[in-house]
Amino acid sequence: MKTAFFISPAILAMSVGIPLAGAAQDAASDQGPLIVEVQPNGTPKLSRLKPGDKLQGQVKNGVYSGERALIPPGSPIDLTVSSTERRRRAPSDRWPWVVRLFAPRRTRCPSALAATVHLRDGSNRPFSLTLVSATQQVELTAKTESRKSTASRLPGSTHKPSANPTLVLELRRPTDEEAMSGDFAPIPAPTRDGVTAGTVAHVRLLRDLRASKSRTGDTFMSRLAEPVSLSSGVVLPEGLLIRGKVVRSVAPRRLCRSGSLALSFTELMLPSGRKSMISASTSSVVVDRTSGLRMNSEGELKGARPGKASLLVDLGVSGGISKVTDDSFQLIAEALISTATDASTAGSARIVAAVFSGVYMLTRHGRDVTLPRYTNIEITFDRPAALASAAP
Secondary structure (H helix, E strand, O other): OHHHHHHHHHHHHHHHHHHHHHHHHHHHHOOOOEEEEEEEOOOOOHHHOOOOOEEEEEEOOOEEEOOEEEEOOOOEEEEEEEEEEEEEOOOOOOOOHHHHHHOOOEEEEEEEEEEEEEOOOOOEEEEEEEEEEEEEEEEEEOOOHHHOOOOEOOOOOOOOOOOOEEEEEEEOOOOHHHHHHOOOEEOOOOOOOOEOOOOEEEEEEOOOEEOOOOOOOOEEEEEEOOOEEEOOEEEEOOOOEEEEEEEEEEOOEOOOEOOEEEEEEEEEEOOOOOEEEEEEEEEEEEEEHHHOEEEOOOOOEEEOOOOHHHHHHHHHHHHHHHHHHHHHHHHHHHHHOOOOOHHHHHHHHHHHHHHHHHHHHHOOOOOOOEEOOOOEEEEEEOOOEOOOOOOO
């Protein structure tokens, strides 16, 4: 009876796991929320905002839903804070652990905002947004002649870096009925033409990627952030899922050696439900200015070396460890050995202190490569891809 008691829950779990797996697969194909990037006027302190406070700014990049444009790039936007909450700060290895130990781990920021977008035709459109993050964005580019785009971008699209903080917000994706009744600007239907080599597309990651946790060969999912247009018309609508692969991942190592991360994009989920194998590489990434990331000509991201301020902190911590170890060794030696004196233990104490401080400096790791969820990545198709099934 005991055996049956333990087996039956296992069988039940297996039977439940089958529909759960199917549900997870359906969730993977769900288009999910839209992402709105807002450049506020000035440099507001988010931690000081309260419900009812207002912000003004501009929408940085166009917001698209399938084959329709919801918000044109550069549109003025008014934001009103609806509610705030305390959130955990994103982990950062910019400073040594001694500094991070005393840094606040949570901060207050807006959670929900009511937005009004002012369109060019003079009309206003209300939206409800949820704050994801606020960062000072900068664009890292793999500067090679072979990565020049032969594709035409949608009018007004911009991905220029800015020194002011950028608010990354979630917008609930409208249903088909809402999109049709909302008088959103239509985009021409996808053509049956294929994607040519050199075509540029912008995708957003659907989960975090870290060099310290990702392994070479790991796969991840991203979503097309805006339609891809060629001279013949729109080739790919917004919202398509693109599978990527970690080509190379090196975790941060001792002696302040930073990590590195290289990505490629290998598979495109077409609107018809079919999959198309592609070959696309990273040509630029929009990251936080304080992340210290660099990109080489091959599109590989590398963590920056520790700066002067971080080095000075490490040297100060190393000196403190040396002093504490020196004094502690002499106290212990004099307590255990009755004939020991400061003069007789000074030399040994200095050696032990030098060893401890040296071990601390040698075990310092370099900076990690972290790409948060919804990171904006520009990819370039390295070879043509046939998309005959992209259109119905």
